[in-house]
Amino acid sequence: DADVTQTPRNRITKTGKRIMLECSQTKGHDRMYWYRQDPGLGLQLIYYSFDVKDINKGEISDGYSVSRQAQAKFSLSLESAIPNQTALYFCATSDLVGPGELFFGEGSRLTVL
């Protein structure tokens, strides 16, 4: 089983719908992140959380919200999805201490029609 699990893996929805992407991890890491990947661009940070009570905006947080339900769970919500939010979304984790390596989930492909 993957250490970082994302659900759903694929989702097609319509403009205006609320969508939640979920992430859970078994690595025991404190830090969790949500990234967005678009073709030809590097991964862009949406939100990150360093512990359960800590939530921080990344470079492209507009239109997204997150919830850190537990150390192992971090969900991303699109309150009212729009077509330009069609992308591949990745959850990632890293340890509080150590050299700073990111471990990624398998991705959630979201299509907004």
Added chain:
Amino acid sequence: GQQLNQSPQSMFIQEGEDVSMNCTSSSIFNTWLWYKQDPGEGPVLLIALYKAGELTSNGRLTAQFGITRKDSFLNISASIPSDVGIYFCAGLQGYNYGQNFVFGPGTRLSVLP
């Protein structure tokens, strides 16, 4: 947001050939990470570099942390079909500051039999 530059953007090589790609930035980084992403999957960490000048190998892969700390290089020797995928670099500017991971757009590698 800040992005890293990767070259080449894509490359087609014959099976058995060696591959070289690089990642550059105008900023200094303390850590360089190299990832491989297969279609529809999450990025998998290949090599992590922590010190300027460091040369690290992982099987047929060798990566180097540039002396200027503004670049990194990845070499793949004797390529095989399963090397196909997107290789991207990530740089970390601070220690234990996850929001400072910066990513390149990737190099797409195709291996012809």
